[in-house]
Amino acid sequence: MSQSSEARPPFPPFTRATAIQKVRMAEDGWNSRDPQRxxxxxxxxxxxxNRHEFPQGREQIVQFLTRKWERELECRLIKELWAFEGxxxxxxFAYESHDAEGNWFRSYGNENWEFADNGLMHRRYASINDLPIKEAERKYHWPLGRRPDDHPGLSELGL
Known part of the structure; x- marks a missing residue:
């Protein structure tokens, strides 16, 4: 396995434990809402x-995420492992956010990821659906940032 200076363990092939670790690392990164990170x-x-957009390369990813988090305010995300191989x-996943007018949404989706040998994600295909919700229907109430370890995941929340 060739590891560059950009290596990001754990590396493929994944075990159940390392796949779960990779999923949580991705969730934590996205909950930072820092496009560069x-x-x-x-x-x-x-x-x-991602929906109707097809970013290619890091520069377009940063641009995409910057636009996303300018629209989807107070975004909180939970990801859960579905399957893995190699x-x-x-x-x-599901995330909750609101728009500039204060309308809340829960967005549900699935992602398929493919990793390079150095542990960086090479391909990401996301399918996402949005459900308008009332603020009182929100299930994610932790402070912005990383989801606390004791906060329920998707399955525990019935999502």
Whole structure:
């Protein structure tokens, strides 16, 4: 396995434990809402599909995430391992956010990830659906940032 200076363990092939670790690392990064930090988890030539957008490479990923978090305010995300094999991981996720008018949404989706040998994500394909919710229906109430370890995951929340 060739490891560059950008290596990001754990490395493929994944075990159940290392796949779960990789999923939590991705969740933590996205909950930082720091586009520069998040982009470092992807190869420089990473290929994405996210809804109707197809970012290619880190620069476009940063631009995409910057736009996303300017629209999706107070975003809190939970990811959960669905399946894994070799250098691929499938996750399901849900996040809550609101728009500038104060309308809340819970966005549900699935992602398929493929990793390079150095542990950076090379491909990310996301399918996402949005559900308008009332603020009183929110399930994610931790302070912005990393989800606390004792906060329930998707399955425990019935999502």
């Amino acid at each position: 998040v982009a470092l988890a992807y190869t420089v030539d990473s290929s994405w599909r 250098n691929r991981i499938a996750v399901r």
